[in-house]
Amino acid sequence: MNYLIPLLVVIPILSALIVNIFDGKDKTVKAISLVLGILVPIIAICATVGVQYFGGHNPSLLTSSLPANLVNTLVAGYNTGIVYAFANIERIFIFLMGIVAFLAILTYFSEKKEVSGPYLYLIFMGLASVIALLLSEDIFNMYVFFEITALTQVGIIVASSTEDNYEIALKYLILGAIGGPMLLLGIGFILGTIGSVNIADIIFVISNKFVQPYSPGLVIGFALILFGWLYSAGLPPFHTIKSAVYSKARPNGSAILQGFSVLCMLAFGIAMYKIFAYIPYFNTAIIVFAILAMVLGVAMSAMEVDFRRMIAFLAVGELGFIALGFGIGTQMSIAAALFQAANEIVITAMLFIGFGSVYYLTNTSDTRKLGGLIGIDSKMAIMVLLGGWALAGVPPFNGFQSKLMLVQAALDAGYTELAILAIIVSVVIFFTFVKAFHNVYLQPKPSELKFVHDKIPKVTVFAVAILLIICLVLGICPNIVTDVFIPFAGGLI
Amino acid sequence: MSFYRKFLSSVKDLKSNLSKDPTTMDNVSGAIAAEFLIFVSLILAALFLRHINAIASIVVVILAAVLAFTNMPLASKVKSEQSDSLEKMSFYIIITLGVLVALIYWGLKYV
Numbered sequence: 001m002n003y004l005i006p007l008l009v010v011i012p013i014l015s016a017l018i019v020n021i022f023d024g025k026d027k028t029v030k031a032i033s034l035v036l037g038i039l040v041p042i043i044a045i046c047a048t049v050g051v052q053y054f055g056g057h058n059p060s061l062l063t064s065s066l067p068a069n070l071v072n073t074l075v076a077g078y079n080t081g082i083v084y085a086f087a088n089i090e091r092i093f094i095f096l097m098g099i100v101a102f103l104a105i106l107t108y109f110s111e112k113k114e115v116s117g118p119y120l121y122l123i124f125m126g127l128a129s130v131i132a133l134l135l136s137e138d139i140f141n142m143y144v145f146f147e148i149t150a151l152t153q154v155g156i157i158v159a160s161s162t163e164d165n166y167e168i169a170l171k172y173l174i175l176g177a178i179g180g181p182m183l184l185l186g187i188g189f190i191l192g193t194i195g196s197v198n199i200a201d202i203i204f205v206i207s208n209k210f211v212q213p214y215s216p217g218l219v220i221g222f223a224l225i226l227f228g229w230l231y232s233a234g235l236p237p238f239h240t241i242k243s244a245v246y247s248k249a250r251p252n253g254s255a256i257l258q259g260f261s262v263l264c265m266l267a268f269g270i271a272m273y274k275i276f277a278y279i280p281y282f283n284t285a286i287i288v289f290a291i292l293a294m295v296l297g298v299a300m301s302a303m304e305v306d307f308r309r310m311i312a313f314l315a316v317g318e319l320g321f322i323a324l325g326f327g328i329g330t331q332m333s334i335a336a337a338l339f340q341a342a343n344e345i346v347i348t349a350m351l352f353i354g355f356g357s358v359y360y361l362t363n364t365s366d367t368r369k370l371g372g373l374i375g376i377d378s379k380m381a382i383m384v385l386l387g388g389w390a391l392a393g394v395p396p397f398n399g400f401q402s403k404l405m406l407v408q409a410a411l412d413a414g415y416t417e418l419a420i421l422a423i424i425v426s427v428v429i430f431f432t433f434v435k436a437f438h439n440v441y442l443q444p445k446p447s448e449l450k451f452v453h454d455k456i457p458k459v460t461v462f463a464v465a466i467l468l469i470i471c472l473v474l475g476i477c478p479n480i481v482t483d484v485f486i487p488f489a490g491g492l493i
Numbered sequence: 494m495s496f497y498r499k500f501l502s503s504v505k506d507l508k509s510n511l512s513k514d515p516t517t518m519d520n521v522s523g524a525i526a527a528e529f530l531i532f533v534s535l536i537l538a539a540l541f542l543r544h545i546n547a548i549a550s551i552v553v554v555i556l557a558a559v560l561a562f563t564n565m566p567l568a569s570k571v572k573s574e575q576s577d578s579l580e581k582m583s584f585y586i587i588i589t590l591g592v593l594v595a596l597i598y599w600g601l602k603y604v
Contacts, residue, residue: 168577171577171579171582174579174583175579175582175583175586178583178587178590179586182590214601214602216598219597219598219601220594220597220598222597223593223594223597223598224594226593226597227589227590227593227594230589236589237582237585237586237588237589238586239575240576240577240581240582241577241582244577279597279601280601281600284544284545285593285597287541291534291538291541294534295530295531295534296571296575298530299527299530299531299568299571300527300571300575302523302524302526302527303520303523303524303527303568303572304523305520415541415544417537417538417540417541418537418541420537421533421534421537421538424530424533424534424537425534428526428527428530431522431526432523432526435522435523
């Protein structure tokens with residue numbers, strides 16, 4: 001038994017409960033949050049690769065104790081309990097998400113004198129849910145944790161006290177009332193057809209033709225789960241509400257929310273790939289939504305004047321790159337998609353926190369009302385610029401490595417037009433970012449611009465610096481993660 | 494030259510359609526970048542169809558190019574459809590669900 005695997009979920013849940021209980025005692029809440037928050041990435045590093053059978057339901061050990069009528073039947077090998085699998089790929093994503101969450105919490109403490117227990121509760125519950133989502137080998141369990149994630153996302157927006165946040169939270173709930181139940185219905189169809197919700201069991205049953213691979217239950221299940229995946233990730237047609245959600249949270253909340261979306265997308269994307277990759281035009285369907293996300297997300301961001309919404313749309317556009325890698329469906333493209341996902345968690349968080357410092361200083365995110373902020377903190381301005389370059393795929397940052405890998409994979413697979421599209425979209429991302437940077441930092445300061453704070457907290461600068469260092473390290477030494485992603489992608493196809 | 498004039502007038506339309514706020518170099522440059530991105534991606538997406546059927550791809554590329562040129566500016570039209578309006582968002586979500594289920598369920602009957 002590797003008890004550190006369930007602890008990856010238990011510790012954030014415990015943290016959520018404790019900080020909520022101690023709401024009002026700021027020092028205690030801060031201390032508990034920081035100690036328990038840093039534990040998640042530490043455990044992710046220390047935990048050994050393994051499988052956790054909850055309740056001891058290891059099917060290989062249970063075979064001897066089965067009733068006689070079940071021995072040597074199909075169901076004898078089924079996993080009867082929830083299974084968590086922890087491998088190096090989970091280690092990387094949980095570590096990065098843990099670091100982003102920790103730095104976002106740190107930034108929150110530096111920018112707010114009075115901390116909110118319920119707000120931190122939502123952050124920790126969301127973190128626990130996405131970690132469970134990544135670890136779980138059971139699609140129903142994944143759905144349950146995804147719903148908890150979605151609710152915490154709504155909670156984080158509501159708790160953010162920004163303009164129109166209640167309206168966007170309500171819209172997200174309403175649209176989630178379409179996406180969530182469809183995902184559950186799809187899982188229900190799979191359960192009805194296969195008799196299990198464990199991914200390994202489902203693959204075993206389909207690959208050994210114990211059910212017809214194109215039976216109506218499986219086909220409808222695939223369609224609905226694909227739709228649910230679009231909802232969980234924020235791919236079109238859910239990209240508008242997802243970008244609104246990011247832009248209505250506090251910058252540190254947005255940094256965490258986009259990480260949640262990337263992990264939800266990955267968890268369901270990998271599960272879908274394992275189960276349904278045999279379906280004809282599976283890859284084409286994913287590519288269609290990837291192109292839509294890239295083009296709509298980036299085109300909308302190019303026309304945006306609110307920098308928070310602009311980064312939110314860029315985040316959606318970047319999700320398109322991840323989906324494109326999955327859609328191309330080769331070992332290198334899937335590895336590139338995973339690398340891109342790891343990069344997006346870090347880069348977008350850095351931009352939300354970095355650009356968020358402008359919102360902290362001026363209480364506005366309208367680029368038409370901003371200007372001259374390079375004079376306030378030039379170090380932060382340069383780091384934000386470098387972050388934007390990383391997002392656009394400028395060397396030597398991590399975004400360059402993952403996008404280059406993706407373009408090469410598209411060319412190798414014979415999808416020249418997708419490679420060209422990926423490059424064009426990256427160019428527009430660069431243009432969009434430089435335009436926003438010029439407006440916020442370089443153009444003359446408008447006379448009517450008022451400051452609500454004099455300077456950016458040092459902790460915020462520190463958080464952005466740490467994230468930038470991660471970007472640089474992953475850009476210079478991409479094999480730290482690609483050595484894990486490439487073999488994993490090979491096993492997936 | 495007629496294509497050029499068509500493009501020029503579409504940029505003028507874009508300026509007026511884009512927003513009621515004073516139009517600046519920034520938002521026009523953003524809108525033009527978006528316009529080019531949408532146009533190019535439409536053609537490239539149509540070209541992607543060559544992996545399914547080459548002849549269909551040629552027909553769709555020509556159709557997409559003609560439709561895109563005759564309906565410029567595309568960016569402002571796309572932007573108006575991507576608003577935070579609950580009605581528009583629900584509409585596209587329901588349409589996507591319907592198309593996905595119909596295509597996958599009935600499409601795979603012929604596999």
